[in-house]
Amino acid sequence: MRPATASAPLEVSNDPWRTWGVTVKRLVDEAPNIFTIELAFNDPRVASEYRFEPGQFNMLYVPGVGESAISIAGQTSAKTLQHSIRAVGSVTRAIQRGGVGMQLGLRGPFGTSWPVATPSAPAAVHDLIIAAGGIGLAPLKAMIASVVHNRTQFDRVSVLIGARTPADLLYHLEYDQWRQAAIDVQLTVDRPDDGWTGQVGVVTLLLERLTLPHPTATRVFTCGPEVMMRYVAKSAESRGIPSQNIWVTLERHMNCAIGLCGHCQLGPEFICKDGPVLGFDRVRRWLSVYDL
Amino acid sequence: MLAASYANHRNRILMLRKFAKAELNRLLAHLRSLGFTVLGPKLEDEAIVYGQVDSLADLPRGYSDSQQPGKYRVSQAEHQFYFEFNLGPHSWKQFLFPPRVSLSTAQLDATGWTFETPHQPAPKLAFLGVRACELAAIAVQDRVFLHGPYVDPIYQARREAVLIIAVNCTVAAATCFCTSMLTGPKCQAGFDLALTELDDCFVAEVGSQRGAEILEAITTESATPPEIEQAKVREQGAVEQIQKSMDTTNIRNVLLDNLEHPHWDTVAERCLSCTNCTMVCPTCFCSSVSEVADLSGEHVQRIRQWDSCFNLDFSYTASGTVRNDRRSRFRQWLTHKLASWHDQFDSSGCVGCGRCITWCPVGIDLTEEVAALREPPISNRRLPVIEPPPTICHLPRSPVDPHAAISAEETQ
């Protein structure tokens, strides 16, 4: 009924308010005002129990400032958690200022994940289209990594990335690795700079030019501004991809992350626990209503 | 004996005992001896509110109230009943889901931050005088806080410690509509004891083993058929006094199919977005967590407080405020309460207590708003936003703002 699955909180505690101590081990500037941090758990016991699914998020906590819901961009070989953050509010700016060595609190993981096939739950071989806008690539990155890892599960895989300018493209050092795994990585920007030789325009442009041999066996995963995701979905549907094969990830104010505070509702959905990854057919109705 | 009999006859559930009114004092004393703090109705600040009740003398005996949209009055009446009044502004929510509670702490020392969740031990509370709609409201909040994928430990601890002595309504306010929501006025489930007050005694229905046990501490007898009949007549009195109704037929779809109904604008002209309806609602559960730190910043508490979907910053995100006018906020409240609650928790979020009607400073009556929303709209002022398709664009740009369409600045 709900293909996207919410995982249970850490077994080491049943208290959803329990906060784990983490330390920023690395901070990399990704793009103007966007940076990626790598977090290590202070308690090795927690580190060994912590599991997440691509698409889920953590609540990162700066004591005295507050929490912010940040999607999990991936996990490094050293088991640190990657989060890509745009410095827009008090919490994210404090993390940016704090830098390497800063201690944070973490609750998580929360929310639903991208319904990709995994070795434990293999699906019929299908094609994937992954469409990202700007920092919307962050919640997709861990999923792309898992696709690379389980590449034989899928037939054609395309990653379509749009950004405002070439400088706003995230994770560009990883594109080659994705391409080596026979993933079709395509880029487009709004405003090219002098060195730009790629596409110019919206990300749906890339989608519309894709060859889709098996539209009904293709899944679309998209993250970006809502307006972009609606265009992506619309474009995908016009290419014959059924709406139930299209998945979006949504953002609302998340305060508790466990569906108990009421902030993140969109119609009947609690974005924190029913989402953030949601089937487009499930939410398209609500997305079409202004300020719902 | 009673307890054993309850255990043997639980399939019957219905076990009617009666006891003299003065025995209620002994029951309260017994509850105190078991370590309970008894909370019940009290007259305070010209309203009947919930507070600590140590004896019958604390109850608002001989008082009645009158209610209408935006107005509440309590006054002495001709009767000598202890419970011949309707719901006041307080609900039991304040004891199970406190308006302000500490969730966790963060302490900084030389080694760094230590995070803890030192939840206070739950107080052992006995609720006296819980009405049928309030039992329903507690059941609704149970679904929210206990029966989802995540359990709120604070609510859970408090809820498990509570003993409930319900009271059947014998009167109804002009704002009551529990009969529409199928929650009352007769208490059906969710209590340890349910009392019906007669002229000179209480008839008690045992609802749990614990209820049977506490009743053993006082002198009771089997209720006689005439007493049972009299209790029914008194309970029927409340049913007959209920004037207000809400048509709940297909209400979920009616509301969610009318998100652009022009009546939302009409009600937004009256709505103050002041949060009163959500605060007095016994099921509303919205909250926000805020940081409370000392000046050194080394000792931090995370405090959860009641919040409301009527607050402008409630839906704030880095991308902007989602519900940026009173119309969208009132719509969120009403559609959540009466419609999307069904999707989320398999029940209505409304129990028909009428508090939101009485305690709205400008007397907005949700039953009337629902009726108006059932009327076909005269015109749809706001149609769903449907953007033109994006043009495949190399420079120059399409009229669609490609800026907005391409970057996911706010989605993290």
Place this chain on the structure above:
Amino acid sequence: MSHKPRLAVFKFASCDGCQLQLLSCEDELLSLAESVEIVHFIEASSHVEAGPYDIALVEGSITTAHDRQRIQVVREQSQTLVTIGACATAGGIQALKNWGDRADYVRSVYAQPEYIQTLATSTAIADHVRVDFELRGCPINRFQLLEVLQALVAGRKPRTPTHSVCLDCKRRGTVCIAIARDAACLGPITQAGCGAICPDFQRGCYGCFGPSAQPNCDSLADWYVQDRTTHVQLVPLLRNFNADAEAFKATGDRIDPHSEPGTV
């Protein structure tokens, strides 16, 4: 800010009550002094240092031509300018003169009106210069002031709610006096911050923290006039310490048939 932020306090047309809230932070004052350097606070010390300042707290409204110039200088000297109190954020009680005749007032109050140089209006600081943050209240709440200073030092957004007083009444369990006693309480349209003190003492809120976010003053005023009070009583309630706050002013003027605000 790598150094301790330099804090200055400036007074315009006001009663000093808001500055006093800073001095009233007795227990916290020492801690505060560890995080900021108070370099200009005439109410507390005659030692004053010249600008520039990192944080300026500005109390009072603009009522004279001289102050209209002076606030420009304060702005130029201040990295972050925070206005404190109803005078600085909405013109204060003295903004009542905006509805009167200045010459008339001056003649009736002063023996030698020719010595009085005053503008026709009392206006908020934000009407004259860019303001970085407004802290409401008559007087301000010292805990909110500490929160603002803490936030500025920490480089985060201050947490001062914009919701109505009603929410705070309900959180503390106060019985609504508008409903139970027919008080013409401004709580539903007034910003919280005071702790909902007045209604807890059975006195209607008189709006000293100014309008809440997106207030519906017209709806509340119409209801009160229809139900419990008169225009004659309600207009002065809206035209009080925050008379010149836009939302209160608009409704007060709408329901007052004699209203003729002074020219600004």
